[in-house]
Amino acid sequence: MANLPRNPNFEKVMRESFARQAMMATLGAEMAEARHGFCRITAPILPGATQQHGFAHAGLTFAIGDSAAGYAALSVMEPGMEVLTSEMKIHLLAPARGRLLIAEGHVVKPGRRLVVVRADVSAETPDGAVAVATLLGTMIPVPAA
Numbered sequence: 001m002a003n004l005p006r007n008p009n010f011e012k013v014m015r016e017s018f019a020r021q022a023m024m025a026t027l028g029a030e031m032a033e034a035r036h037g038f039c040r041i042t043a044p045i046l047p048g049a050t051q052q053h054g055f056a057h058a059g060l061t062f063a064i065g066d067s068a069a070g071y072a073a074l075s076v077m078e079p080g081m082e083v084l085t086s087e088m089k090i091h092l093l094a095p096a097r098g099r100l101l102i103a104e105g106h107v108v109k110p111g112r113r114l115v116v117v118r119a120d121v122s123a124e125t126p127d128g129a130v131a132v133a134t135l136l137g138t139m140i141p142v143p144a145a
Contacts, residue, residue, distance in 0.1 A: 004036075005036045005075065005076070006076060006077060006078040006079070007077060007078060007079045009079070010034075010036060010074070010075045010076075010077075011034045011035075011075070013074065013079075014031065014034045014039065014071050014074055014075055015031060015034060017071070017074065017082070018031045018041075018067075018071065021067070023063060024041070024043075024063075024064075024067060027043050027046075027049060027060060027063060027064070028043055028044045028046060029041050029042065029043040029063075029064055029067070030042050030043075031071065032102075034071065034075065035075070036075050036076065037072055037075055037076055037106060037107040037110070038072050038075070038104070038105065038106055038107075039067075039068045039069075039070075039071035039072045039075065039104075039105040040068065040102065040103065040104050040105075041064045041067055041068040041071070041102075041103045041105070042064075042100055042101065042102050042103075043060060043063075043064050043100070043101050043103075044099060044100055044101075045060070045096065045097075045098060045099055045100065045101060045123070053095070054097075055095040055096050055097055056096035056097070056101055056123070056132075058090070058092055058096075058133075060096070060101065061090070061092070061096055061101060061103075061121050061132060061133045062088075062090050062133075062135070064101055064103040064121065065088075065090065065103045065105070065119035065120075065121045065133060065135040066085055066088050066119070066135065066137070067103070067105075068103035068104060068105030068119045069085075069088070069103075069105035069106070069117035069118065069119040069135060069137055069139070070083055070084075070085060070105070070117070070139055071105060072105035072106055072107050072117055072119075073105075073107055073110075073115040073117050073139035075107070076107055076110040076115065077141055080143060080144050081141045081142065081143060081144060082141070082142055082143070082144045082145075083115065083139040083140065083141055083142065084139065084140055084142055085137060085138075085139055086114070086137070086138040086139060086140045087137055087138050088135055088136070088137030088138075089135065089136050089137060090133055090134075090135045091133060091134045091135075092132065092133050093131050093132055093133055093134065094123075094130055094131065094132050095132070096121075096123045096132040096133075097123055097125060097130075098123040098124050098125035098126070098130070099124060099125075100123070100124040101121055101122070101123055101124075101132070102121065102122050102123075102124060102129070103119050103120070103121045104119060104120050104121075105117060105118070105119040106118050106119070106120075108136075112141065113140070113141070114138050114139070114140060115138065115139040115140075115141070116136075116137075116138055117135075117136070117137055117138070117139055118134070118135065118136050118137075119133075119134070119135040120133075120134050120135075121133040121134070121135070
């Protein structure tokens with residue numbers, strides 16, 4: 001991302017916000033990487049997060065993809081601002097099998113009123129990474145609570 005961060009403490013803000021996310025804690029998710037315009041979140045595929053065929057539930061895929069995209073957007077915000085998802089579309093590409101899901105969120109277009117984001121989610125399998133979903137959405141900046 002060519003632009004300089006609007007908030008020099010963006011990584012600290014991202015990690016502190018993530019630590020307050022009860023949903024991510026419930027899923028066992030971790031923020032594995034936080035950079036300007038980028039966020040990687042991982043989550044184990046736990047028995048309680050599978051669907052009837054034994055694959056990771058699409059809700060898990062969506063949750064970590066949405067969060068990775070949202071935290072990528074947060075990294076380009078000014079101090080005192082946060083983001084909320086305005087809309088998010090998901091394309092499920094393959095069943096999510098394996099032991100771990102990895103969501104990589106990217107800022108496509110930063111803006112002061114809207115931030116367009118993308119997340120790619122893959123599953124870590126014994127045979128390597130398999131792309132399971134791509135998300136595209138819009139985040140809106142809101143004042144921090």
